[in-house]
Amino acid sequence: xxxxxxxxxxxxxxxxxxxxxLSFSLSFLFPGEQLINISGQINATPEQLIILAEQYxxxxxxxxxxxxxxxxxxxxxxxxxxxxxxxxSSEIISVLPATxxxxxxxxxxxxxxxxxxxxxxxxxxxxxxDNIILSISMIGYSIPVFWLGLLAILIFSIQLGWLPSAGxxxxxxxxxxxxxxxxxxxxxxxxxxxxxxxxxxxxHIFLPACVIALAPATIFVRLxxxxxxxxxDSQYIRAAKAKGLSxxxxxxxxxxxxxxxxxxxxxxxxxxNLVTIxxxxxxxxxxxxxxxxxxxxxxxxxxxxxLGGLLALSSFIFIVHIITDFIYAALNPLxxxxxxxx
Amino acid sequence: MSILAVEQHLLKIIxxxxxxxxxxxxxxxxxxxxxxxxxxxxxxSPESFNPQIVTSGTTIDATSNQLYNRLISFRGDKNTIAPSxxxxxxxxxxxKMITFYLRKDVAFHTTSYFTPTRFFNADDVLFxxxxxxxxxxxxxxxxxxxxxxxxxxxFSNVVKSIEKINDYTIxxxxxxxxxxxxxxxxxxxxxxxxxxxxxSLVKKNIKREIDTLPIGTGPFKLKxxxxxxxxxxxxxQQYWDKPSTLEQxxxxxxxxxxxxxxxxxxxxxxxxxFPIAHEKIQSKPELELEAVTSFNVGYLGFNTLKPxxxxxxxxxxxxxxxxKQAIIDTVYQSKADMAHSLLPATSWAYNxxxxxxxxxxxxxxxxxxxxxxxxxxxxxxxxxxxQRAYNPDAVTMAKLIxxxxxxxxxxxxxxxxxxxxxFLEQLSKGEHQSVLLGxxxxxxxxxxxxxxxxxxxxxxxxxNRTFWCNEDFDDLIQQALQTTNVTQRKExxxxxxxxxxxxxxxIPIAHSKRFQARNNSVKGELLSPYGGIDFSRVSKN
Numbered sequence: 001x002x003x004x005x006x007x008x009x010x011x012x013x014x015x016x017x018x019x020x021x022l023s024f025s026l027s028f029l030f031p032g033e034q035l036i037n038i039s040g041q042i043n044a045t046p047e048q049l050i051i052l053a054e055q056y057x058x059x060x061x062x063x064x065x066x067x068x069x070x071x072x073x074x075x076x077x078x079x080x081x082x083x084x085x086x087x088x089s090s091e092i093i094s095v096l097p098a099t100x101x102x103x104x105x106x107x108x109x110x111x112x113x114x115x116x117x118x119x120x121x122x123x124x125x126x127x128x129x130d131n132i133i134l135s136i137s138m139i140g141y142s143i144p145v146f147w148l149g150l151l152a153i154l155i156f157s158i159q160l161g162w163l164p165s166a167g168x169x170x171x172x173x174x175x176x177x178x179x180x181x182x183x184x185x186x187x188x189x190x191x192x193x194x195x196x197x198x199x200x201x202x203x204h205i206f207l208p209a210c211v212i213a214l215a216p217a218t219i220f221v222r223l224x225x226x227x228x229x230x231x232x233d234s235q236y237i238r239a240a241k242a243k244g245l246s247x248x249x250x251x252x253x254x255x256x257x258x259x260x261x262x263x264x265x266x267x268x269x270x271x272x273n274l275v276t277i278x279x280x281x282x283x284x285x286x287x288x289x290x291x292x293x294x295x296x297x298x299x300x301x302x303x304x305x306x307l308g309g310l311l312a313l314s315s316f317i318f319i320v321h322i323i324t325d326f327i328y329a330a331l332n333p334l335x336x337x338x339x340x341x342x
Numbered sequence: 343m344s345i346l347a348v349e350q351h352l353l354k355i356i357x358x359x360x361x362x363x364x365x366x367x368x369x370x371x372x373x374x375x376x377x378x379x380x381x382x383x384x385x386x387s388p389e390s391f392n393p394q395i396v397t398s399g400t401t402i403d404a405t406s407n408q409l410y411n412r413l414i415s416f417r418g419d420k421n422t423i424a425p426s427x428x429x430x431x432x433x434x435x436x437x438k439m440i441t442f443y444l445r446k447d448v449a450f451h452t453t454s455y456f457t458p459t460r461f462f463n464a465d466d467v468l469f470x471x472x473x474x475x476x477x478x479x480x481x482x483x484x485x486x487x488x489x490x491x492x493x494x495x496x497f498s499n500v501v502k503s504i505e506k507i508n509d510y511t512i513x514x515x516x517x518x519x520x521x522x523x524x525x526x527x528x529x530x531x532x533x534x535x536x537x538x539x540x541x542s543l544v545k546k547n548i549k550r551e552i553d554t555l556p557i558g559t560g561p562f563k564l565k566x567x568x569x570x571x572x573x574x575x576x577x578x579q580q581y582w583d584k585p586s587t588l589e590q591x592x593x594x595x596x597x598x599x600x601x602x603x604x605x606x607x608x609x610x611x612x613x614x615x616f617p618i619a620h621e622k623i624q625s626k627p628e629l630e631l632e633a634v635t636s637f638n639v640g641y642l643g644f645n646t647l648k649p650x651x652x653x654x655x656x657x658x659x660x661x662x663x664x665x666k667q668a669i670i671d672t673v674y675q676s677k678a679d680m681a682h683s684l685l686p687a688t689s690w691a692y693n694x695x696x697x698x699x700x701x702x703x704x705x706x707x708x709x710x711x712x713x714x715x716x717x718x719x720x721x722x723x724x725x726x727x728x729q730r731a732y733n734p735d736a737v738t739m740a741k742l743i744x745x746x747x748x749x750x751x752x753x754x755x756x757x758x759x760x761x762x763x764x765f766l767e768q769l770s771k772g773e774h775q776s777v778l779l780g781x782x783x784x785x786x787x788x789x790x791x792x793x794x795x796x797x798x799x800x801x802x803x804x805x806n807r808t809f810w811c812n813e814d815f816d817d818l819i820q821q822a823l824q825t826t827n828v829t830q831r832k833e834x835x836x837x838x839x840x841x842x843x844x845x846x847x848x849i850p851i852a853h854s855k856r857f858q859a860r861n862n863s864v865k866g867e868l869l870s871p872y873g874g875i876d877f878s879r880v881s882k883n
């Protein structure tokens with residue numbers, strides 16, 4: 001386990017190095033002054049600029065500059081937003097939790113929907129059920145998310161009026177932002193309308209989360225189906241069958257657990273995909289998350305925010321990868337000893 | 343267990359959480375919170391929370407009537423001036439002095455950032471106006487020192503001084519009589535701030551907060567503002583007039599017009615600003631579309647100094663040849679009233695008997711011949727390619743006029759390549775022959791249409807783009823300003839309007855409407871023909 005952890009740590013450090021190198025070089029490649037791109041001080045007076053140049057060691061060689069930049073990053077200073085003149089790190093802290101919440105709920109929906117359906121398909125291998133599930137998942141995977149999002153709003157918000165179309169929670173409820181994760185904040189709040197707020201937040205998250213969940217769910221269907229088929233084909237299942245176990249015992253006690261291990265490994269890989277889909281969905285559903293914030297920054301040519309946002313988002317995805325790797329390793333002792341990265 | 347049973351079991355596992363979620367989504371019977379709150383989807387973030395320092399309609403909508411009161415205000419269909427923070431007032435016969443008698447029981451907002459210890463009094467009035475008038479005032483330069491509305495009505499030229507007689511009496515002295523001054527004091531911009539709050543900010547050395555964390559006497563107080571997201575107002579329970587029956591008022595800032603429409607249709611907003619897709623809204627029984635004709639006018643102005651429009655007969659001929667109905671149908675998509683005079687029909691000075699210029703080609707041709715242009719001529723027409731409240735599409739309007747005037751032999755060259763800045767600059771130099779322009783009034787006093795648009799003084803300053811300077815007309819509007827007798831003023835203005843329709847320095851084309859859509863559950867008046875919306879008398883059931 002120690003070697004596994006060290007190997008992951010190694011990979012983490014190297015990736016962070018590459019990411020910071022990329023964002024540092026982007027600050028030169030973006031139009032405008034590098035110092036302003038990196039700090040976001042668009043209204044700085046000449047005196048302030050001199051102080052800034054001092055802070056970022058602009059007169060020193062490029063390695064020194066890079067080193068200072070990384071120092072700034074690790075002390076939590078990502079500069080200020082060119083558009084709002086607020087600190088980027090505080091803006092990211094206020095928008096990132098909303099994205100985490102949305103992607104986690106979407107991931108949950110995708111797993112809860114996709115994996116059992118995949119198992120059902122595997123059990124019915126080469127029968128009508130299998131074919132129907134496979135075709136539907138193919139269609140689901142091919143639908144563009146922005147179109148699906150608009151369609152969902154049109155049907156469920158406008159035509160049927162069942163679910164709200166925008167935002168995290170109705171503005172009627174006054175929920176103080178503590179953790180940024182709406183559900184936790186609601187439970188922490190002292191509002192007399194707590195449970196109403198909770199229901200309202202669930203209604204708000206349902207539609208965007210389902211839209212995000214669709215594509216990963218279809219992938220889970222196929223992953224779970226393949227994993228289950230492999231397991232059902234394996235020797236120990238045959239042995240168990242020969243021992244006279246009933247079909248349900250076979251599935252519940254042996255097949256599902258073993259098939260799940262393979263699926264978990266891919267959850268982490270799906271996470272990056274999920275966040276990309278979430279960024280588009282956030283714009284459609286006006287979800288106050290990092291995706292919408294980043295896309296708005298791109299529209300506003302807010303270079304500092306783009307740099308900081310990219311860095312934060314990619315490190316976040318990377319950290320999630322590592323965490324799922326650890327979970328996988330904990331579930332599957334074989335993986336800990338594998339020589340090469342998974 | 344068979345294969346089937348296993349499948350059923352797995353399906354149950356899938357569906358269970360969803361069933362739980364959806365059942366939780368069902369709206370609760372206890373909707374007390376949404377019954378006591380109104381969500382208004384507005385079109386943008388306010389620039390500031392002080393109407394004194396802005397002109398943008400978005401800011402006025404968000405702040406003026408919600409957070410503040412004025413000494414006096416406009417009331418009723420005819421927009422007569424009614425008491426507000428001043429319970430009565432007295433104007434001297436020469437019109438050079440107005441004394442206001444103030445209410446005694448007016449409480450300022452108590453918020454998380456300020457707790458007032460005293461009621462409203464004359465010091466607050468003095469503070470609010472002196473901030474604008476006196477450049478040396480400690481708060482004059484806070485937030486830039488610009489008071490655009492007051493500068494446009496040359497407030498500091500009219501007001502000589504403001505004196506506190508006692509705690510509840512205040513006297514305004516003027517350099518000369520100007521009967522539109524009451525309308526200026528009643529406008530959305532002339533709000534009353536709290537001096538006590540200002541003093542406390544001076545002590546803490548955070549003077550800027552006076553315009554960002556507002557304290558007023560209005561029906562709502564600021565609870566929370568997140569730029570680009572929302573403004574949350576709570577009801578001011580100690581409001582001197584009837585406190586609102588609402589618990590909170592929320593401005594949901596939604597710049598995209600499809601976004602606002604979606605939120606209205608999905609029931610997330612109770613009221614939305616500037617709706618699109620009017621037919622869709624009208625087709626829903628639970629929604630209502632409202633419109634009010636704004637105090638504005640879109641017009642075709644002639645440069646009366648340049649030939650051929652120095653000839654009144656040519657101007658009259660053009661006025662007869664322009665098909666206004668076609669313009670209203672096409673350019674305004676019927677979302678405007680045809681203008682019969684410079685003043686909209688909702689103004690108290692509007693006079694039905696003023697003869698409107700009707701569409702009549704043969705008469706126009708006759709006038710052209712009389713003016714010495716039987717075969718017509720070539721003219722230029724300037725149009726700004728920017729959407730304005732009074733004219734959504736000046737270029738299309740110019741093309742329609744081009745086609746109309748062809749019928750009487752005039753060929754029109756449309757000039758629309760300039761940007762706003764140079765367009766206005768070259769207009770004030772008088773380089774145009776004719777121009778499509780407009781005017782949005784700041785308050786309902788009729789003078790706001792006459793003096794800025796057509797007086798000799800504004801012809802000199804270049805604001806009067808027709809450069810029409812008629813002494814009779816100037817006398818009439820001056821006389822109208824020197825009296826406070828409404829019947830007399832109406833008489834003067836009606837003569838002025840007749841003069842305009844005879845002399846035709848400009849052709850009024852349309853008064854555009856402001857639209858708003860709301861859910862049926864929201865009751866009460868919201869829109870007025872001028873200035874911002876007002877939620878103080880709105881309720882929900």
